[in-house]
Amino acid sequence: MTLELRGITKRFGSFTANDRISIEVRPGEIHALLGENGAGKSTLMNVLYGLYQPDEGEIVVDGEVQRFKGPGDAMAAGIGMVHQHFMLVPVFTVAENVMLGHESTKFAGALDLASARAHVREVADRFGFEVDPDAVVEDLPVGVQQRVEIIKALSRDAKVLVFDEPTAVLTPQETDELMQIMRQLRDEGTAIVFITHKLREVREVADRITVIRLGKVVAEASPESSTNELASLMVGRAVELTVQKEAPNLGDGGLKLTDVTIADSSGHIVVDRVNLEVRPGEILAIAGVQGNGQTELTESLVGLQQLTSGDITLNGKSLVGKPVKQIIDEGVGFVPEDRIEDGLVGTFSVAENLMLNRTSDPEFVRAGTVRRGALNDFAEAKIAEYDIRTQGPNAHAGSLSGGNQQKVVIARELSRDLNLLVASQPTRGVDVGSIEFIHTRIVEARDTGVPVVLVSTELDEVSALADRIAVMYKGAIIGIVPGNASRETLGLMMAGETPEGVAA
Structure with a gap:
């Protein structure tokens, strides 16, 4: 036909x-x-x-x-x-x-x-x-x-x-x-x-x-x-397909996970005694086939998953047991893997979505009332800065294309002073021009001294951004390798081979 x-x-x-x-x-x-x-x-x-x-x-x-x-x-x-x-x-x-x-x-x-x-x-x-x-x-x-x-x-x-x-x-x-x-x-x-x-x-x-x-x-x-x-x-222009970044300038403190274990509702262990450190000024990528515990691990960093055992600290302060809002107020930015379900409210405007994590910020809210003028000025600036293709700050977020919805999430999370950025599948469903832009922003966050946890099933993205790569398999970290590890090495580790086994 x-x-x-x-x-x-x-x-x-x-x-x-x-x-x-x-x-x-x-x-x-x-x-x-x-x-x-x-x-x-x-x-x-x-x-x-x-x-x-x-x-x-x-x-x-x-x-x-x-x-x-x-x-x-x-x-x-x-x-x-x-x-x-x-x-x-x-x-x-x-x-x-x-x-x-x-x-x-x-x-x-x-x-x-x-x-x-x-x-x-x-x-x-x-x-x-x-x-x-x-x-x-x-x-x-x-x-x-x-x-x-x-x-x-x-x-x-x-x-x-x-x-x-x-x-x-x-x-x-x-x-x-x-x-x-x-x-x-x-x-x-x-x-x-x-x-x-x-x-x-x-x-x-x-x-x-x-x-x-x-x-x-x-x-x-x-x-x-x-x-x-x-x-x-x-x-419509030349696109830089290679991420430009310098060697990491590591600071003290950052994120530390100690024996983090998470069980699902049936008692099955989905995250198994994970130990990780992410220093200020570096990007640690977590790679793996989807369904090996990455989702639960990243959600635990912002309080969306409760630990069965273990501890998570940020700059020496435990995040375990704290409500999500308090963790966000500690300076944690979170780009969820599913922007539709967890990143946006589709019936809210673009401007309202840009302030979802700032509902207590006097810049936007006073005496329980949203300062519409200030919010619209902020939204107009972010729409221009992040090249969000929309009819304006009052357009419903649900009316935007997938890539522009992702830009709204990225703009919101990177428009605050951060002590940690957790980015899960940050360019899923996003076009090449937007990928270039988002990658640049993540590297800029890292270069200002923010520890970054990147979770991605895209090996090209992992290799382009990561300073170190931790591979998850069946809920555990099977190994940590340098950011320049080959696709072949990463592929074998994602299938369950340890780094030592790959080398052998």
């Missing part, structure tokens, strides 16, 4: 998100749509999927103009979408999620779950997915949940499959598996639209590349193009 978007324009008030965009997607190819966060990629795909109606232009499938009034029309025309934030019901099983909206019944109107289970197994076997039809979705790892999304689309006979930032929440291993799935789908004749901002992935898997900037198509590029060429096309 051939898909064409002809002159698609979509406006939101005075803002033009898509400006006369034309793209053709052919059967049996992976067509990458490359652009910064806020460039208009997801808006364009929401138009294609019937979630938005175009103000101008038309959608053409196999030569026939289509009018999609909703996702049901798009699915009926053979278009499926795998969303960045999964459209799954967590408490339903895999089979129940796959049949949702397309329920088949048997006698007396009862759901035919046996048929749904069989269909899930058929699609899973065809693509080598290991998915249990009876598994509850909320119990599945993120990578498996994404496979459920793919099975949902394929079960409705999708001939065009749209992947919207599909690797934003995946580990490197899961990303490699997804790339292979995409190739297999392409080889079977499926047309794939791959929306992303990750240059390594585009060059690895795309057959053709369309670059969008500020709502317009600015180039058609080849997968053979260099990462610097693609980055320049995306951002």
